[in-house]
Amino acid sequence: xxxxxxxxxxxxxxxxxxxxxxxxxxxxxxxxxxxxxxxxxxxxxxxxxxxxxxxxxxxxxxxxxxxxxxxxxxxxxxxxxxxxxxxxxxxxxxxxxxxxxxxxxxxxxxx
Amino acid sequence: xxxxxxxxxxxxxxxxxxxxxxxxxxxxxxxxxxxxxxxxxxxxxxxxxxxxxxxxxxxxxxxxxxxxxxxxxxxxxxxxxxxxxxxxxxxxxxxxxxxxxxxxxxxxxxxx
Numbered sequence: 001x002x003x004x005x006x007x008x009x010x011x012x013x014x015x016x017x018x019x020x021x022x023x024x025x026x027x028x029x030x031x032x033x034x035x036x037x038x039x040x041x042x043x044x045x046x047x048x049x050x051x052x053x054x055x056x057x058x059x060x061x062x063x064x065x066x067x068x069x070x071x072x073x074x075x076x077x078x079x080x081x082x083x084x085x086x087x088x089x090x091x092x093x094x095x096x097x098x099x100x101x102x103x104x105x106x107x108x109x110x111x
Numbered sequence: 112x113x114x115x116x117x118x119x120x121x122x123x124x125x126x127x128x129x130x131x132x133x134x135x136x137x138x139x140x141x142x143x144x145x146x147x148x149x150x151x152x153x154x155x156x157x158x159x160x161x162x163x164x165x166x167x168x169x170x171x172x173x174x175x176x177x178x179x180x181x182x183x184x185x186x187x188x189x190x191x192x193x194x195x196x197x198x199x200x201x202x203x204x205x206x207x208x209x210x211x212x213x214x215x216x217x218x219x220x221x222x223x
Contacts, residue, residue, distance in 0.1 A: 030208075031209055033211060035212075035214075040199065040219075041216065041217065042115075042201060042214035042215055042216050043154075043201070043214045044214070045211040045212060045213070048210070048211055050209075088153060088154065090154075090212075092208055092209070096167075097161055097167065097208050098156055098159065099144060099156055099159070099208070099212070100156070100170070101146070101153050101154035101155070101156075102153055103151065103152060103153035
């Protein structure tokens with residue numbers, strides 16, 4: 001079962017613009033995480049937000065969590081060429097110990 | 112250096128020939144996972160382990176086995192590989208279910 005679903009599937013923006021990606025999930029969670037993957041390489045953890053938090057910042061990243069809507073958003077401000085990558089959200093499920101990843105958003109920063 | 116290692120990084124094999132992909136972490140993490148990544152499907156969890164001698168099925172466990180005899184190692188075993196197991200495989204570890212995961216570099220497996 002797919003828990004996290006990212007939206008959009010792909011996004012192209014100009015360097016310097018802000019990029020926003022969304023993630024929706026189906027069941028209650030303990031936390032939600034965002035990861036970045038550069039072409040075919042291992043995933044790198046970006047930020048974790050717990051179910052009792054609403055917003056979290058890390059450098060140019062801002063993550064929000066709305067548990068009533070079962071959704072999260074990742075905002076990357078002042079995008080750079082190096083931000084070109086795929087971004088995934090991952091959630092746990094309260095009823096077991098699995099971790100569920102979404103299908104990802106492919107972000108392309110245009111020079 | 113804190114890391115998750117996987118071996119081999121690339122493997123081409125034939126249908127039915129048993130293989131093992133090793134995974135090792137040096138961070139004393141309790142939670143370890145195996146994922147497969149296929150185009151358009153994202154990452155799907157195959158098996159996970161909460162601690163030594165404790166393993167559970169993820170979303171796509173069919174055709175795979177794992178073991179967790181030691182805390183640092185979590186090998187993935189394909190007893191009789193089939194072409195539909197051609198994929199990119201990732202091992203990951205974390206302190207527990209509620210913390211960030213550290214990923215290995217991936218193993219690209221092709222089953223002919």
